[in-house]
Amino acid sequence: LADGWSLMQGATTNGVDGILGECGGSCACATCHVHVDDAWIERVGLPEEGSMESDLIQFAEGTTETSRLACQIPMVPELDGLVLHLPELQH
Ligand code: FES
DSSP states (O other): OOTTOBHHHHHHHTTOTTOOOTTSSSSSSOTTEEEEOTTTHHHHOOOOTTSHHHHHHTTSTTOOTTEEEGGGSBOOGGGTTOOEEOOSOOO
16 A cells, blocks of 8 residues: 555545545544554554644543544555554444
């Protein structure tokens, strides 16, 4: 997959069920909500405090401590093999 893409773009392009990306990656819809696997959260990092992402996550359903919005996670080689879990509900 191409560098410079977000995980949301990668997932929707590859037809991953459960990642919708309705707003096209502008951090406005939260339908790209994912739970990052515990083993990966350090490498992925948490949303920056006060960022649009952390604001929006508060409105997503079923969030956990490792919730991220996939459109805000860049696809970089270091994250190759990243394990994500999908929330039960995606709106
Ligand atoms: Fe809409 Fe990520 S795609 S918030």
